[in-house]
Amino acid sequence: MPASSQERLPAGAAPTARSATSPGAIPAAADPPVVRDVLEAADITRALTRIGHEIVERNKGADDLVLLGIPTRGVALARRLADGITAIEGTPVPAGALDVTMYRDDLRLRPARSLRHTEVPAGGIDDKVVVLVDDVLFSGRTVRAALDALNDLGRPRTVQLAVLVDRGHRELPIRADFVGRNLPTSMSESVRVLLTEVDGTDAVRIAQARKGAAVR
């Protein structure tokens, strides 16, 4: 059975336990990870409002703008950003979803995952300014997969990247154009974004994963 698609979560913060076959993935219940909230609901709203303004400023308006969120939480963030930009500029900004599962470079490392919904807005992406939206930028591999996926969907004029949290530790030459918050983290920590649409609450959490627990 496919694991859930919460790639950035180490086992300690995952709501669903991973397959029992993956070594070291299940922490002992008696040793809970240390969890702290680094962003609260109001911080997230402010960060998204600022990013919305930055996107408009950088592109001199909202013409030809298409926001594509990477499931799961990137999609909710893309919708919020689109709503915010629509409010700023007065013209509706399309938002959609881009599933990158089939383009990932780590498919063979885990059992086959279930696919998420891809939804490209009616106008397509050809000659548009596409802003990819994700919750956490970490290794950069998800974004690389997203760039490949975009390539098969059309040819945007420009592709930009907006993330709520940049936690560092890039493994590829990829950077974000718009960042909500830079969070210097250690590899043993996990960063988790919670959003009302998905999780019932808004927060960004850092958890100290248990020693030896698999973090990616």
Added chain:
Amino acid sequence: MKRHLLSAADLTRDDALLVLDTAEELAQLANRPIKKLPTLRGRTVVNLFFEDSTRTRISFEAAAKRLSADVINFSAKGSSVSKGESLKDTALTLEAMGADAVVVRHGSSGAPHRLAYSGWIRGSVLNAGDGTHEHPTQALLDAFTMRRHLGGSVDGRRITIVGDVLHSRVARSNVLLLATLGAEVTLVAPPTLLPVGVDGWPCSYTYDLDAALPKSDAVMMLRVQRERMQAAYFPSAREYSRRYGLDARRFRLLPEHAIVMHPGPMNRGMEIAAEVADSDRSVIVEQVTNGVSVRMAVLYLLLGGREPVEVNA
């Protein structure tokens, strides 16, 4: 999911729904300019067909190619099989060539099982129809098609399967899968064309088509498989068609929303009238389209991830 797909009974309800949901996402690919995904790049899928097939082989080939797998087509005609090579030696040859998956159609029931569990090959085995036994991907594409037309789920839906159940691997796989998914299946056939032991199947059966049609959400007509018949199962083709063919009169007995299906190939005028096959409630052509998406889903779920850990290997 298991490592192989040999029978519709191998699929749990969750597995089956995962295949159908995955196929639903992959069906979107048909609307894109580039109908290809890089997911199975560098992997080899062998189509091993000992029996004739048009749509199943092409469908599997298209599915594998859209996932960027390399496809090797093998048909018994024009191969060393016609010189007397055994299934085992053919399998060892494929293994030596590094097949990651073998899609097999064979005239003998159980041949895919033999291939999967004999230790001859390491790859996944997908049953593309064996004898009169099973054809699981056909059942999946049928369920997929039904789901799309019957409000997103087949749970509680009434499906009627009509015709040569005895020789039909499609019927058996459909009954097993649809029962898993919660549908109520009714088989309709002359007594001579119902298999022995049908009482143990998770479905009901009747000999009266006219009575079953008004209660059906979907009706699936099966071809009379004359090539497998060594005895007289009914007096004449004309009499069979009169009693078990879906003609225009019977078509009107169906509820407004009901769909007409056929796994193909059709014998127009025999089990289904041409005007019914071409009506707007016939989804027969769509079944073929959906076959590619469903087979992509199966190939992805069997080959796309890490190899499953064999528990009893």
